[in-house]
Amino acid sequence: xxxxxxxxxxxxxxxxxxxxxxxxxxxxxxxxxxxxxxxxxxxxxxxxxxxxxxxxxxxxxxxxxxxxxxxxxxxxxxxxxxxxxxxxxxxxxxxxxxxxxxxxxxxxxxxxxxxxxxxxxxxxxxxxxxxxxxxxxxxxxxxxxxxxxxxxxxxxxxxxxxxxxxxxxxxxxxxxxxxxxxxxxxxxxxxxxxxxxxxxxxxxxxxxxxxxxxxxxxxxxxxxxxxxxxxxxxxxxxxxxxxxxxxxxxxxxxxxxxxxxxxxxxxxxxxxxxxxxxxxxxxxxxxxxxxxxxxxxxxxxxxxxxxxxxxxxxxxxxxxxxxxxxxxxxxxxxxxxxxxxxxxxxxxxxxxxxxxxxxxxxxxxxxxxxxxxxxxxxxxxxxxxxxxxxxxxxxxxxxxxxxxxxxxxxxxxxxxxxxxxxxxxxxxxxxxxxxxxxxxxxxxxxx
Numbered sequence: 397x398x399x400x401x402x403x404x405x406x407x408x409x410x411x412x413x414x415x416x417x418x419x420x421x422x423x424x425x426x427x428x429x430x431x432x433x434x435x436x437x438x439x440x441x442x443x444x445x446x447x448x449x450x451x452x453x454x455x456x457x458x459x460x461x462x463x464x465x466x467x468x469x470x471x472x473x474x475x476x477x478x479x480x481x482x483x484x485x486x487x488x489x490x491x492x493x494x495x496x497x498x499x500x501x502x503x504x505x506x507x508x509x510x511x512x513x514x515x516x517x518x519x520x521x522x523x524x525x526x527x528x529x530x531x532x533x534x535x536x537x538x539x540x541x542x543x544x545x546x547x548x549x550x551x552x553x554x555x556x557x558x559x560x561x562x563x564x565x566x567x568x569x570x571x572x573x574x575x576x577x578x579x580x581x582x583x584x585x586x587x588x589x590x591x592x593x594x595x596x597x598x599x600x601x602x603x604x605x606x607x608x609x610x611x612x613x614x615x616x617x618x619x620x621x622x623x624x625x626x627x628x629x630x631x632x633x634x635x636x637x638x639x640x641x642x643x644x645x646x647x648x649x650x651x652x653x654x655x656x657x658x659x660x661x662x663x664x665x666x667x668x669x670x671x672x673x674x675x676x677x678x679x680x681x682x683x684x685x686x687x688x689x690x691x692x693x694x695x696x697x698x699x700x701x702x703x704x705x706x707x708x709x710x711x712x713x714x715x716x717x718x719x720x721x722x723x724x725x726x727x728x729x730x731x732x733x734x735x736x737x738x739x740x741x742x743x744x745x746x747x748x749x750x751x752x753x754x755x756x757x758x759x760x761x762x763x764x765x766x767x768x769x770x771x772x773x774x775x776x777x778x779x780x781x782x783x784x785x786x787x788x789x790x791x792x793x794x795x796x797x798x799x800x801x802x803x804x805x806x807x808x809x810x811x812x813x814x815x816x817x818x819x820x821x822x823x824x825x826x827x828x829x830x831x832x833x834x835x836x837x838x839x840x841x842x843x
Contacts, residue, residue, distance in 0.1 A: 484517065485513075485514035485517035485522045486514075486522060486540065488512045490538075490540075490541070491512070491524065491538060494538045494539070494541075494620065494621065495510075495536075495538070495621065497618075497620070498617075498618025498619065498620060498621035499616065499618060499621065506529065506615075506616060507526045507527060507528065507529070507534075507616075508527040508528065508529055508531065509526060509527040510524065510526040510527075510536070511524050511525045511526065515535070516673065518673065518687075520539060520540060520543055520584060520585065520689075521537050521538050521539040521540055521543075521620075522537070522538055522540070523535050523536065523537050523538075524536045524538065525626060526623075528613065528616070532613070532625065533625065533626035534613065534616070534623055534624070534625065534626055535610065535623070535624050535625070535626045535627075536616070536621065536622070536623045537587070537621070537622040537623075537624075538620065538621055539585065539587065539620035539621070543585050543620075544582075544585060547581050547582065547585065551574070551577070551578050551581065554574065554577070555574055558570040558571075558573075558574055568772070568775065568780065568781065568782075568783065569780055569781065569782035569783075570783075571782065572725075572782055572783060572784055572785045572788075573783055573785070573788055575785055576785035576788040576789070577788070579785075580668065580690050580692070580789070583689065583690075583691075584689030584690055585689075586619075586689075587617065587618070587619060587620055587621065587622040587689075588617070588619060589689075589839070590622055590688050590689045591612045591614070591617055591622055592837040592838060592839055593688035593689070593691050593837075594609055594610060594612050594624065594688050595612065595836075595837045596665070596688075596691075596833055596834070596836075596837050596839075597609045597659065597667075597685065597688060598611075599833050599836060599837075600658065600659045600662065600663050600665065600833060601654075601655065601658060601659065601685075604651075604654050604655065604658060605682075606647075606650075606651045606654075606680075606681065606682040606683065607651055607654060607655040607682065607683055607685055608627055608678070608682060608683070608684045608685070609684075609685055610624035610625045610626075610627055610684075610686060611624060611625040612624050613625070627676065627684035627686070628676075628678070628684075629675075629676025629677050629678050629683070629684045630676055630677050630678075630679075631672065631673075631676060631677075632648075632672055632675070632676075632677060632800065632803065632804075633672070633803070635648065635677040636803060636804065636805075642805065642806070642807060644681055645804040645805055645806050646804075646806050646807065646808055647680075647681035648677055648681050648683065648804055648806070649800075649801050649804050649806035649808055650808065650813070651681065651682060651683045652670075652675075652683060652797060652800060652801070653797070653808075653810075653813055654813075655667070655675075655683060655685050656670065656793055656797055657813075657814075657817055658817065660694075660699065661699060661817040661818055661821060661826075662817070662826065662829055663826065663829050663830050663833055664693060664694045664695065664696055664698070664699050664826055664827075664830050664841070665691060665692070665693050665694070665830070665833075665841075666691070666692050666694070666789060666790065666793050667685065667688070667690070667691060667793065668690040668691060668692045668788075668789035668792055668793060669687060669689075669690040669792070669796075670792075670793055670796035670797050670800060671687075671796070672800075673687075674686050674687040690789070692786075692789040692790075693830075693841045693842055693843055694786060694843060695843045696823040696824070696826040696827045696830070697723055697823060698723060698724065698786055698843075699821075699823075699826060700723070700821070700823050701719075701720045701721075701723030701724050702720075702724075702790070703818050703821060704716055704719060704720040704723065705717060705720035705721070705724075705741055705745070706745050706748060706749070706814075706818075708720055709738070709741060709742055709745050709749060710749055714734070717734065717738060717741075718734060721734065721737060724784055724786055724787060725784025725785070725786050725787070726781065726782075726783075726784060726787075727782075727784075729781075730778065730779075732778040732779075733775070733778050733779070733781055736771060736774040736775050736778060736781075737781070739767065739770065739771055739774065740767065740768075740771045743767045744791075744794050744795070744798075747810035747811070748810050748811055748814040749811065750810075750811055751809065751811040751812070752809060752811070753807050753808060753809050754807060754808075754809075754810070755801075755802070755805065755806065755807055756798050756801035756802055756806065756810070757798065757802060
């Protein structure tokens with residue numbers, strides 16, 4: 397059943413987003429062309445306030461953009477990323493309408509209990525706790541109204557922001573980034589696809605006893621309703637506050653590493669959103685992995701390129717590095733651009749290149765921020781680069797997880813963890829694994 401939002405309400409949303417983005421345009425243009433100095437942090441906070449409370453993907457996009465070296469000014473990405481906490485959940489009237497639309501008028505009889513209050517609110521939907529007819533602890537994720545139109549509106553505004561910033565700063569050409577974000581966001585609206593992704597991850601991580609995936613309850617799902625088992629766990633920061641021993645934190649870091657990279661190097665699949673709200677930690681250091689809307693599938697040759705770039709940096713092999721970047725999808729690379737890309741690659745791969753116990757980064761501060769700023773300045777100097785779509789979520793995962801490991805203060809031999817996964821790598825084996833796993837869930841691997 398199609399869902400309609402009143403035209404006036406939708407128009408107000410578009411106008412509100414448009415005014416906020418227009419203000420960004422005017423101020424950045426004034427700074428660039430008229431020599432006016434603006435307080436970017438103050439303006440970014442104004443932008444957040446103007447958009448606060450809107451349901452939609454802007455905050456999710458901002459979280460991803462914050463991991464690409466200055467795709468937007470750092471102040472804006474950081475403030476937009478906080479929008480999620482400013483968007484309160486929708487009320488019981490919405491919940492009743494959504495549940496009736498997905499399960500029918502008698503939906504409440506399908507549950508022994510159903511909480512009137514959301515347990516969590518995110519960018520595209522909110523989660524309610526419930527009890528199944530057999531006493532099962534359940535989590536019901538309900539998609540907000542008219543999200544297809546909301547996503548389209550926000551993506552148009554994001555394209556405008558990209559265009560403004562591209563005129564202001566030539567370091568990153570975001571055209572392919574926008575296409576990738578659009579494709580992934582539209583996939584996130586397909587809750588039946590997300591349910592299949594959950595089954596995929598259950599298969600891929602079946603041999604990982606310390607990574608838990610929710611079970612899908614098909615009879616209680618719909619196009620915009622996903623019902624799964626409720627997994628008990630603590631938010632990462634709460635776990636850190638309660639555990640002083642580095643061994644406990646190392647255990648969580650190890651489980652996080654395995655949860656993200658076993659699927660990548662064995663199946664060519666990555667969970668593209670390591671946001672703190674998408675997993676919780678159990679008392680024994682095991683993790684619960686959740687929210688499977690943002691999944692990226694890569695060709696086996698791309699995964700080989702990821703390993704080739706590591707080998708090129710380790711062996712100081714410039715030709716292999718060029719080959720790896722071309723497999724990733726970078727084109728028209730000059731010697732200078734390759735040298736700048738290597739600065740970023742050397743930072744990301746640094747923990748993997750050293751065969752010793754170490755923190756994920758040696759210096760203090762926000763993970764990757766200083767390197768990202770340096771890379772942006774160098775890319776401006778050499779004419780800029782257009783990141784391919786495959787780069788976006790790979791970079792998001794690497795930097796997002798790096799930030800998690802920094803929070804944990806984990807000290808691990810990352811080199812050994814990495815080699816445990818890649819030493820027997822074979823493209824044909826990965827392709828066979830990938831096809832078998834996707835056949836089992838009724839999907840084709842969409843690279």
